[in-house]
Amino acid sequence: MSTPDAVTPGRADHSTVRSLLRLWPYVRPVRTRLFSAAFVAVLASCTGLVFPLVLKWMVDGPVAERDVAGIWLGALYLLLLGVAEAVLFGLRRWLVARPLSGVEADMRADLYRHLQRLPVAFHDRWASGQLLSRGTTDLMLVRQFLAFPLTFLLVNSVTILIGVMIMLAQEWTLGLVLLAPAAPLMAVCWLFERHYSLVARRAQDQVGDLTTVVEESVLGIRIIKGFGRHRSQALAFRELSRTLRGTELAKARLLAAILAVIVTLPELAIGAALVLGTVQVADGRLSAGTLVAFLSTALALRWPVESIGFLLAMSQEAATATERYFEVMDEQPESTGPSATANGSSAVAGGKGEGGLRFHGVRFRYPDAPADAPPVLDRIDLHIRPGESMALVGATGTGKTTLTALVPRLHEVTAGRITLDGEDITAMPREELRARVAVAFEEPTLFSAGVGENVLMGAPDTAGEADLDRALAVAQADFAHALPQGTRTQVGEQGLSLSGGQRQRLALARAVVGRPGFLVLDDPLSALDVHTEAAVEAALRRVLAETTALIVAHRPSTVLLADRVALLSGGRITAVGTHHELLRSNAEYAHLMSGDEEADR
Template sequence: MAENTQLSKSDKPSLPAPEPPRRSTVRSLLRLWPYARVARWRIAGSVTAALLASGSVLLVPLVLRAIVDGPIAHHDLGALWPPAGLLLLLGLAEAGLFGIRRVIVARPLAKVESAMRGDLYAKLQRLPVSFHDRWPSGQLLSRATSDMFTMRLFLAFPLVFLIVNSLVFLTGTAMMFALDWRLGLITLLPALPLVLLTRHFEDRYSGAARRAQDQTGDLATVIEESVLGIRILKAFGRHRTMAERFKRQATELRSTELHKADMLANLWAVIVGLPEIALGLALAVGVVRVADGDLSTGTLVAFLSTALALRWPVESLGWLLAYANEAATATDRYFEVMDEPEDAPAESTTVPTEDQGIRFTGVRFRYPDAPADTPDLLTGIDLHIRRGETMALVGATGSGKTTLTALLPRLYETNGGSITLDGRDIRSIPLPRLRELVSIAFEEPTLFSASVRENVLMGRPEATEQELATALRTAQAGFVEKLPEGTATQVGEQGLSLSGGQRQRLALARAVVGRPEFLVLDDPLSALDVHTEALVERALRQVLADTTALVVAHRPSTVLLADRVAVLAEGRIVAVGTHQELLHSSAAYRELMTGQTATERSLVR
């Protein structure tokens, strides 16, 4: 199995993202305040506009009472026009204010969403590789897209109307009691059962909302893997298997969404039904009292109009609570990533400066999510690569060679021991500076959806065209000249428009373009044919002559690039020497280079 510095699948298992304990809805949503405060005045303006619009609606019943008890009761049609015009103005004011509300918050909340997405992306770049090993990419993608949209929409609409509808309900209720307190008591009969029901609904719905969002992330992972691995799926005829996996997860998501819809439908039925029953009872009592002369017709009309105006604040309660829970779980998922600890900062550790080159001293390492009963992958590495020397690192598949090279630029942190560069502990070197000093070419080259030039110059963005050309020549990447637009040619996602050997040569050019002081090459020639490999090796010798290098090797031809060779076995360096010395003194090295055990060689003889 090939080793991969980025994922190290041969060395460690991959685990799903953890699910933290659930916070209360309010506490979760309050975490949005640092972002939302920049738009606080716009949100306040939106609330004000919505309150004024809703207030105009509550004025309508008072105007209706004046019309019924005035012009209509006295059959004075001339007096009807002024209040009718007032009703028209109130309607126009409501429409205009709701339109203004949307305009006020649209742009600033788009900026809030953009800022949050930018912070999330920056955080992902700062998080250690061990974090990305644990988290499926689809989960991270869903947090940066659908969850972000959910939070923005909550700030723009549900948050505003949770405030506005609550105030409107209290104001409307006060108006109904002012009109007639007996009828007001009747309409409030459903209040207690509704409070208990919504509390129960919130507890159940939040769990279903979180489950649906996680399942959306899992589904995004399946889609991403299917697209990136489409050649493998087609080549092995496994598209039906992946389709079944997609269908299974899509069905699970559908079931969860239907369960959410079922809970919301049940809540909505009760929220709509109970107030309607109470309103019908209030109407019956009101009609009797009007007939008995205890209540004016205009007052009854105003009371019923006010009650009807409160239907939307009451009926919207279920949807607003549901969306608030959706936003709370989206916020939790966002801050799960933002709360992750980043790469450890530089420490003040120092060592004698005369110790030049790369030195590993008692280095131990195990992956953070490795089972507790398993031994360390690296149990005590002691190795010194002298300044200007090239050291080849060999070992069986899964022995930890790739992991060891990943410790040098601190893609992973050691569990013990120390690593120094020219006598300075790497933990005392700021990460940006450390990764300028150490350049690395992975066995599995990763290219981005960008031009050849942009991919190579990731190793040194300020490099000149001459340095770019030199790096491409060193990597024997002459094929670039034959591409449609030369170095400006877009290589496509993951560089799949290129062959494996071409991708590997561009990754090698990226590693050497900056002429780094320390160079790590993880079997950089594995995808090359024999002729190209020989040309690259010849050019690499010139680069290696001016740097201190650690080269992971599997073939004798790569080993011969090195001044000395280190053999890694059982988590330790078991032998160090030249190629010829180890062939005579190390059985483990002979077995790695020849592929034959001592028993097999004796049988051949």
């Protein structure tokens, strides 16, 4: 279930910084507030470093001199510094909250918009759960990184630098003792980053797999219950959950290891500095106030140092999430204009007066098919004259649905061309093409919206109630008016609150509501009972008389809607004629129409 085009995290050009820099176009509009928040956080952190200096003054001054008033004054200074630090950190939080929620929303909107523009071949390859996890979990990790680790990697670095300078200024020998673990810590952080990035990527891909299973189980709950497969589905889900748990535990072990090193080495250095400093105080070479200030500064730097581990972990997860996000965003979308390979003179090449829908030597092979695999469609030559209805008949798996998908360019032809009224469809903007060609698929898809909204998706924005009523009448879908809220009734996810026949009729209504010039129907009546089918056919004949149509058909009754029939066999059109002509002259067609093929299927 893993993403087919997933980028291997351990590849040679993997770089956390390079990945995170790709977020800059989204961050740029809010950079002022983010920089201000970082500056405020640096001020707040540096304010905390003033505490040890006040303590030094108190110990060497009022405490040594037994000046009670001075002690109270020092306490007041510490209180004011604490309030200032709290206010500054609160201000930082306020500065980043609104803009970063906007960044997340913009990235999610861009992802959704981009997914709508990606070709069908992309969606055929990618699991929906992987895409869903990129738009939810991954973007949450990116927002958290921008809100916390991004700022505090800078803030803590500045704090450590200033703190070290203060300690060296107070007593350079003790400062050098505390700097001793620096080199080992950097080496450990480098190793941690390399290993954690691999595990983080694996975990996020596994979250996508788990999301896919949940989504499929919810959408297929009727199948699961109908076949009593809930136990096997639960076992499969549990296995994926255990795999993800193991990966998360591997992440926890890596984080625990680096935290153990990051905590232990500085603590040992502080302990050594304490012993050495105490000896120096006893020898009179160092004042007690300086030692208190030095140790207080060292303790103030504990959190900035100890936080490096989980800040690096969060940064790695954000970098991986960013990679996963841009894996989708980098996919090439469908062009909105004419195809770059379109022949500019295609309209002329089609011939003057050559109207209707025509396939010229069309060949199609799926992009991910093996190089030596035969094409699904090969040398398709077919002409559907203006105002004519053509039925497309063939055995299961011969490529009928694939052929119909080529007309609205849901897939691109591998060779040859398709023309509408003499114009190559690749020379048309997709928006114009899909406004001229309406489609109804065998498997009707409805959205979680009102009945009327689902049907009017196939019409221009100017369409109204009259168009809706006409389309419902043609599709014999007047049942919509009897629903609790009429055509405003919400049909629910995938339209599963309706029967299969009702969904198919609404899908047919959606195809005809816009009065299209070209109509492509993929077995549009397969889920209807005999009586409803007859009523729909009677109404559909009037629609077909006003359009040019290609209809995938399995039943003789559907075939009889068409003026002529094309037989698709072995990826080629092997016969064209009327229903009665082909029954007399073509044995394969007669076999298909006899019902034996239906029984075989």
